[in-house]
Amino acid sequence: MLLRLRAVLVSALVCLTVVLVAPTSLAAGEDAAARDAVKQILAEDYPGSLGPAKKKLQDQQAICVRKGCTAPVKAEIFVALGMVASQLGQADEAKNNFRSALQSDPNAHLPGDGVTPNIKAQWDEVKNPPARAGDTAGGDTGGDTGEEPPAAGGAPALVNLIKEALKADQDGRLEDCIDKDKQALKIQELPRTRLHLASCESRNNKLVDALKDAQKALEVGIQQKDQGVMRVARTRVKELLDRIPHVTFVPPPTVPDLRVTFDDRPVPIEALTKKFSVDPGKHKVVAEGTVNGFPSTYEEEYDIKEKDFVTVRITLKPPANDFITPGQIKCMLAAKSQEEVQQCLPQNRKSLVIRIAGDLSGYSDTNAVGVYTPAFNASLVSPTAGWNIGGNILVDAVTAASPDLVSSASPPFREYRYAGGLTGGYKPGLYGAQVSGSFSSSPDYYSYTGGGRFTADLNDKLITPTLGYSYSQDRIGRGPNNYLHDFNHLKGLLHTHEIEAGITFVMSPTAVLLIGGTLTVERGDQSQPYRYVPMFDPDLVAPFVPTGATVDLVNRTRLPVRPLEQLPTERDRWAIGGRFNKRVSNATFRLEQRFYIDTWGLKASSTDSRYMVDLSRHLRVWPHLRLHAQTGTNFFQLAYSAILDPSTGDIILPTYRTGDRELSPLITATAGGGIRLGLGEPEGNAKYGITFTGDVMYTRYLKALYVTTRTAVYGTIGFDVEF
């Protein structure tokens, strides 16, 4: 049986390849390859069933459709498929394939050899259907396919149009092919004609129309249960979906009268951010709108390839005219954004921007520390001249009754810290400098800092390095009620030199990366002058003091000696970090990571992130998360030991000793968030905003006396205005 089947099919194929030679307008190589493939398929053995042969022929048919074989070769494949279907006992499918063969090539016919009676009968039934009123030579019986016969009087024209479309296809006149098929479809909806139309459109780079027509053919094929149409239509739809390019738009902010056209067709503003299917080729995007009172335009031509996904970022710029100077044009060309474009324009242009802000912050924790901080800052910026000045001032009102104080038998205290600073900078072009000075003053601590920073815009402002240096001097007194003139000059003078370097990289239109590092050199004694450190017997007590030992336990078990804290007088601190900002739709994701190490042996990692979502033009909200973990310094101990020198009778203390829990190993997790409410119109002359932030910070001390955890709550309410 197998041998017979194979013999029949091979002989049929040979006849097909010899007999069905048709003129071709496409590459003869594709046709030859298709014929060879079909020959190979039919020459193979198929034990048990010809199903695999059918599958391979269908695959070859899909390849042929994609590569644009000539109609006669397509007809050959349909004939081969019909013969296989007939051998499989699938009469209806056999007839459908024969019908498709005749549609592809009206001259198609069966091979002279290897045709069984069934095949011949089915072929004849398709080729010479029983006469019926209104039927024509090229018409369809409608019996197997369910297609309605053409309307009386339209049938001859329909057949002629289909033939002319096929001829145009073969001649490579795709526009004519499309035109004729469309005319034919006006007379009668035939899914195969619709598929042929899709094929011509596809090869003529009209992929969107081709997809619509292939989908319609598939829909009709499904309705009519025409397996041949369904199979080819599905293949074509999938192929077109893979090939079709897409385009979307990013409109400029705050242009209420924006109008956008794509190839002269208006695009609805509310749909700009959707994904549009377009044909490959050149397309023109034109946008218009009013920016700062100027009628401004955007016009750009895009050469879009198959499978592309193009994002059109609309940046409106005013056209050159008598009112725009060459300098302003140059400014606009160098602008980074629509906002910077606006800043180049003379109308509504401010020569001076004033920003004033104030906030009130509060802090409270489970160690009975409370801080209330009103702060105020202001700045003047000249966008035209490139200079800026600013200043800030704040007051910390601190209350404390922590276990450290209790353990030292010191009463709770309240004190005020005053801090402030001034800054000024000048950046007329690509290079700029900023200097700043600040101070902080409380009854037992005075600090002042001065520094400068240089910055440059390189590589078309895509890379911005900065380099800075600052010097601080801290004078540490003893409190409470010890004022500046009471400072102990033998202790508490700290010099700090800090070098900072950073580079900002613009990674993409929506991503910025900052890489930075600091080296901080501290010289001086920064030991706190009222922090006593309990000492324990080295053998009998110290090894057994538990983490979180209570004030009472410590006081009962410690030695009578109670020295002050003593820290090393030199400390070099290195930190490197990165900050990555990514804008996604209406939100910005900010992620920071810092690694830290110093010569006291403290190593730390800090991770901070915010996801800031613009819910509207006036409302922004964000969650905030921060994780910090650190080791202790190499001299930190839970319980220090003092030893009595038997030869001298002196008590020998550890050289370095501290009770500072921030120098111990710890883990801190902070979670919170913020809300910013913009008041007034963002594009108005004056901008106002209110910001609320709040965080909960939980710290776990892994090796410390008195407390093992601390939970703190802090937050800020701020108001700012810019005009």
Next chain:
Amino acid sequence: MNKALLLVLAVASLGFATGCVKVAPYERGMLAHPTMTPEEISIGLDGHVRAVSEGAAGGLGGGGGGCGCN
């Protein structure tokens, strides 16, 4: 020293890689959004709380001078 060299090479590589990125002025609208600033964005006590509750400092934009507190 080797670690420092690696760091310098990494940053330089990033610079070269970014050098290949071309972001035209008209494509930089999103970069001007206030939340995209590479500077620190926290307000109020946030920075001060970190300075006094963590043993580490610096990294991005420097750690400033002394915290001014005992």
